Amino acid sequence: MGQTAPAATNGTSLRERITTGLKDAMRDKDKTRLSTLRLINAAIKDQDIAARAKGGSSGVGEDELLAILAKMVKQRQESARAYEEGGRLELAEKERAEIEVIEAYLPRQLDDDEIAAAVDAALAQTGAETLRDMGKVMGVLKASYAGQMDFGAVGPLVKARLS
The missing domain is CATH 1.10.1510.10 (Uncharacterised protein YqeY/AIM41, N-terminal domain)
Known part of the structure; x- marks a missing residue:
């Protein structure tokens, strides 16, 4: 096709x-x-x-x-x-x-390394340190990477970095 x-x-x-x-x-x-x-x-x-x-x-x-x-x-x-x-x-x-x-109509999906880098950048940008800051980090990621990553899979990664 x-x-x-x-x-x-x-x-x-x-x-x-x-x-x-x-x-x-x-x-x-x-x-x-x-x-x-x-x-x-x-x-x-x-x-x-x-x-x-x-x-x-x-x-x-x-x-x-x-x-x-x-x-x-x-x-x-x-x-x-x-x-x-x-x-x-x-x-x-x-x-x-x-x-x-x-x-075919979605942006290219980020690979694992790119997702890790994006999470690190969002953590640095928000100054997040605890699980209470997870919403801020996810908000930054969703605003910057809509359609480029599975946020259901990224959530546990952010949580792991904050705990």
Whole structure:
């Protein structure tokens, strides 16, 4: 499957990249990409509606879009695991194919060394010393590295450094 979403934004917004990807998937008749991108658009529209209902803004920003995509990846990873445990390998593969499509629109994930360096920098920036400071550190990491790391996995690392 030719999943070629541009990794770098090159001045285009994530919404524009998704819309372009949707058009390309229609043109290429790529059913997996098309259905996954439609699911992404639906999730974005749901959040746009919720945001307008709350505060009258025009919709969610780039950071929220990254969070939506990261959440969708995590949901599919959990589903794929459940399908594998249940012996439904074809459904697990479908989930993995959707993960590939979604991840094409996320920034590059940091490796373990880069995550450790980011945690060290956040600790230094916040002056964190105890577990009470964990929220500050996680806030800095989320602001700087949205969509680039799994914060569920980073939390224990921060906690270990603070204890």
